[in-house]
Amino acid sequence: MKEIGGYFELENLISDEYYSNLISLNSARNSLLYLIKVKNITKLHIPYYLCDSVINVLKNNKINFDYYKVNSDFTPKFEGKLKKNEFLYIVNYFGQVSNEMILNFKKLFKNIIIDNTHAFFQNPIDGIDTIYSCRKFFGVPDGSYLSTDIKDVKKLPLDKSKDRMQHLLGRYEENAFDYYKQFQTNDEIFEKEPIKQMSRITHNILGAIDYEYVRRVRNKNYIYLYQKLKNFNKLNLNIPDGAFCYPLYIENSFEIRKKLIDNRIYISKLWPNVLNEDRDKIALKYSNNILPIPCDQRYNEKDMEYIVDIILEELIKEMGE
Structure with a gap:
């Protein structure tokens, strides 16, 4: 039954998200996990130069993976051949990997996933799975966009962000130092969070950004x-x-x-x-x-x-x- 009257909730802000046409999930690591599941990926080739959150996702979900080296220009130094359900995970470090380069990697390796967590404003290429992080660019508690051709998210539960706002509000009204612990705690929560749809709070904030x-x-x-x-x-x-x-x-x-x-x-x-x-x-x-x-x-x-x-x-x- 719908509640009517009483105190007000957070206002619905302008709804104008940058990637409103992409899948919206609760974290970048879960965008990767979603791809692994829907594409039946059996093995992932990842760079040594990578955050442990990705590695932990693979280990925790018993996904087979191995490492490759990167060149000094941040491009993959990968010389192997990918089998049918194997993918090459390419990180767009600091936005230094252009879409032209990505298209070339697609021709070379076919099965690739692009990690654009450092390149929010670099548009995805049709037919190339691409992951974005919202937390790395904006004051939101969670959130990731995913460009892929398999959009099967309706059955996923909706994330709730209300308990992950303290460090954001604390820094907004006071300072970063006093709320750093809460930021770390929030970060640790994602280690165990299952794949969910992006929360209403995060959608609301992202829709109102200039x-x-x-x-x-x-x-x-x-x-x-x-x-x-x-x-x-x-x-x-x-x-x-x-x-x-x-x-x-x-x-x-x-x-x-x-x-x-x-x-x-x-x-x-x-x-x-x-x-x-x-x-x-x-x-x-x-x-x-x-x-x-x-x-x-x-x-x-x-x-x-x-x-x-x-x-x-x-x-x-x-x-x-």
Whole structure:
């Protein structure tokens, strides 16, 4: 029976999602699991340079997998042949793998899955399974979009996000530091979450975002960092559309990371699990030395200037020693 009257719930906001035509699930890892199930994938070939959440999904669901190396330009260094139900999992690191390159990989390997969790604004290609993460780009508690030709989600339960909002609301009204534990707890929940449809709360927030503004700010901030730091960066980078972050590769980046964190500029260490893996030297170096500099829609050119000044000061100090 429908409830009428009483106190108000959260308002329904503008419903204008960026990928309203794609499947919407509760997490990127579950988008991968969905693909594995509906496509009857028997084996997945994954890069060494990868977050452990994907690896854990495969292990927890007893999915057969093996590793391949990546080239210095972030493309797969895969020389094997895929059998009928085997797929190559290609990560679009920092948005550096273009759609033109992806089409070439499709011709070469046929069975591929594209991980666009670092490239929200890079549109999927028809006929190529593509995964997106909402949490990596926006202030939402969960959510993933999936581009695939098998859309069998109606029987999946609907996720509920109300108990995963504390860190978002806490940082919005107060600060990040005091709610970091809640953020970590929220992250851990997804390890055991089954495949569900995206929650109404997440849909509601995603429908009200000004995506062109987000894209424009990210592009402007990225270009500023690119221009100021390219002479120090050991990576040869393209300029992606609506960048995830600016990846700055500097040997022995520990001191710069520490200096940034001391100034409340939080630089995550992408995929520290790779540090336990010495079979791919490039993955090991990248995990150790790439600093993912924030350039998202929360910040402006002054913020970028502040970050650059700290980095350059530390670099100049190191060169003088």
